[in-house]
Amino acid sequence: MRLFVFGMSHRSAPVSLRESFAVAPDEMPDVLRALVGEPGISEAMLLSTCNRVEAYVVPDEEGQAREALTRVLGTRRGLDLRAVEAATYASSGREAVHHLLRVASSLDSMVVGEPQILGQVKEAAHAARSAGTVGPLLGRLLDRTFATAKSVRTRTGIGEHVVSIGSVAVDLARRIFKDLEDSRVLLVGAGKMGEATARSLKSAGAERVYVANRSYERAVKLAEKHGWRARALTELEELFAEVDIVITSTGATRPIVDAALVRRVIPRRKYRPLFIVDIAVPRDVAPEVGDIDTIYLYNVDDLEGVSRDAMMRREKEAAAAEALVRDELETLERWYTELAVQPTLAAIRQRAQGLAHAEVERTLSKRLAHLTEADRDAVTRMTEALVAKLLHPTMTALRSHASDAAATELLAIARLLHGVDEDHREEDA
Amino acid sequence: MTSNLLTAAAASFGLAAASFMAWLVRYDERWRARGAWATFLGTLLLLGATVVELLVAVTPALPLGPRVLLLLIFGVCAVFLTSRLRRDLPLAGPVVAPLAASITFALAVKATRGSLPDSTTLMGAVTALHIGATLLGFLLFAPAYVFSVLFLDQEYRLRTKTRGSALLPSLLGSEQLAWRLVFVGFPLYSVGVLLGFVWQERAGPVSGWRPEHFLAAVSWGLYAYLTARRLRTGWRGRRAALVMQVAFVVTLAAVLLYVMR
Structure with missing residues (x-):
């Protein structure tokens, strides 16, 4: 099958590296068009989430495609992908299709069985279709991928008792705070993962949730939807002094929270612990913040270790899901x-x-x-x-x-x- | 001989305790390794002291009670070191080394100075109040110390992003309990220490200056610092828990010296 995948994920590269290659939604159409503009690439889709940055292309020739991908993705931010080759992976043909099916079915996710990835693949497909970079082959593969992912969710128990990032965050918050009844949560950014995490904390008993976003209107809209409170992003320092848990998931390309800001608010917080979940890629919180006493900073990679137990519990269901994916792979191969x-x-x-x-x-x-x-x-x-x-x-x-x-x-x-x-x-x- | 070995062991354990504390402040593994080596050296010296005291010395330097304590602390250190070979318990070192330093120091002082004349009957009610309040304060500091250890364990797991344990209380839970116990224990301990100085002032030439008095003053100073800073600024967290630990082991040494006088 003429499919080639190239990228890096939470399995191959740390978040510090992944964030350098992340593609923001507004950059997506240009990057996609640049890809299909390269000789040897006829169709393309980009998947850029907090856990992975992957390009799926239909190549005329594999070597040419890899070269083109390295050039287009690397030169965007003046980075040389060849220098970090060990952190990237590539596969083609049957393996690439298998990878796509596994990714969409949440079998390759940091938290196996989490539901967000399917939505993210659908969004990536939509973006590629809108940019006109999906042709008959990738189109058909994507349709079958969505059907397979749906089948995996409905025919196996992989989605049951799912340990989402939200529930991992709740578990961690409970390890810090005695209970969450008096806790206040600040959601910075209106991303879907952040929203889901904030919802989990709220349903676990968090007293109040604030939403701060670059676009205040969007913050208000999200806050009204869930009965939360919208706050301006300019009040960030004030909010950091007030809340107990912070979830950041903005699309900012540089950290919006640095160690100096956090150090300033610590005396105002009277040294109360502050739990920060940074699920944004690129990261929203400077890594030095995690070294400060009474501050507990977790990024997407850190959450993986905590969710590993639950992943083991769902091994049986994952095996059934893998079998379904393999069946679909056979069907797709026959079709091809x-x-x-x-x-x-x-x-x-x-x-x-x-x-x-x-x-x-x-x-x-x-x-x-x-x-x-x-x-x-x-x-x-x-x-x-x-x-x-x-x-x-x-x-x-x-x-x-x-x-x-x-x-x-x-x-x-x-x-x-x-x-x-x-x-x-x-x-x- | 015993007193020299115990003094060297106490110094070694003191060094180990300082290394482990430095590790807990910076989470630099080199400090932890230094702490383990210093504990190993201290345990060897403790073994030497135990052998001399139980098998070699014609007239043991320590009476029965302190000798049992010597065996006990040697056993704890030996178990800690052998368990390290099989399973790494990160917080074991920072717990064992300061306690060993405290107990070994008390034993070293005891072995050096021998038995003192009993002077506790000198002041009657004041002495009773002094002993009662100090011990009550100490009994409240002991569980506060345990909660601060639990706090540090949970903090270490959170900081290093390792799995939690269902048996561990929450960070805030153990910290709040530790502080509450210190808040109740500190006034009692203050009364005890104050009455002790009153007693010493009046007894004067009878008692003289002793290490336990100095340690009591230091531990009171540490608890006073903790309480004042906490009340004034709300200070807490890992560093506060470490100061609480140091304060407790110093208090333990003072109490042991007093009991073994």
Whole structure:
């Protein structure tokens, strides 16, 4: 299958590296168009989440595609992806499709079974479709990917008792605070992951949730939706002095919270512990903040260790989900192989039906000219059905042997026996 | 011989305690390794003292009670060191070393000075109040110390992003309990220490200056600093918990010296 994936994820690279390559939503169309503008790449999709930055492309030639991806993704911020090659991964063909299916089915997620990733892949697909970089092959693969991910969620228990980032955050918050009843939560940024985490903390008993966002209107909208309170981002220092838990998930390209700000608020907080969950990539909180006494800073990578236990508990369900993904991979492979014989099948069908139609027309215009319109239709339909039935064994044989070693020879014989011209040989290739 | 070995062991454990404290402030693993080596050295010296005291010395320098304490603290250190070979318990060192330093120091002083004449009957009610209030304060500081250890354990796990334990109370929970106990224990301990100085002032030439008096003053100073800073600025966290630990082990040494006089 002509699919190539290249990227880095929480498995291969730390957040400090991933954040350098993250693609913001507003940059997405330009980067996608730049990718398909490269020679050797015909379709492209970019998936940039807090845990991964991956490019899925349909290449003409694998080596060329990798070179183009390194160039386009690396040069965006003046970075050399070759220098951090160990932190990246690439795969092609069956492996790449398998990876896409596993990612969308949440089998490759930091928190296995978490539901957000499917939405994120859908958003990435939507962005690529809007940018016009999805063609027939990637389009079909994505449709099947979504169907598989849905099937994994409904037919296995992988989504049950899911330990989301929200629930991990709740567990950690309970390790710091005696209970969450008196805790105040500040959500910085209106990202979906942040919103979900804040919802988890609120349902675990947090007294109040504040939302601060660069766009105040968006903060108000989100706050109204959940009964929270909107605050201006300019009040950040004030809010840090007030709250107990901070969740940051903005799309900022540089940290918006530094050690100096946190140090300033500590005496005002009377040294009360402050738990910060930074799920943004690039990170919103400078890493030095985590070294300050009474401040507990967790980024997306840190949350992985805490969720590892739950991941082990869901191993059984994950195995069932992996089996479903493998089944779908087989189906997709068959579809792709059949795709290669389609031009020959279409040509044989077209020729046979063409001949039949010509013969019927001749007969109907001479010997059977007296027939009514209804009778003429009946004869035409009968002829079409007869041709289809006669061709059925040939079509089935060609499809089922499409992946065999002798497939090329079989196609040549079929073309010869059915009198299909040589032009279709090129289309098959 | 015993007193020399115990003094060297106390110094070694003191060094280990300081190293472990430095590790808990900076989480620099090199300090933890230094602490473990110093504990190992202290345990060897403690072993030497135990052998001399129990097997070699014709006239033991320590009476029965302190000798049992010597065996006990040697056993604790030996268990700590052997358990390190099988399973790493990060917070064990910072707990064992200061306690060993405190107890070994008290034993070293005891071995050096021998038994003192009993002078507790000199002042009657004042002495009774002095002993009662000090011990009550100490009994409240002991669980505060335990909660501060639990706090440091939870803090270490959170700081190093390792898994939590269902048995551990929350960070804030253990910290609040520790502080409450200190808030109640400190006035009692203050009364005890104050009456002790009154008693010493009046007894004067009878008692003279002793290490336990100095340690009591230092521990009172540490608890006073903790309480004042907490009340004034709300100070707490890892560093405050470490000061609480130091204050307790100094108090422990003072109490042991007093009991073993």
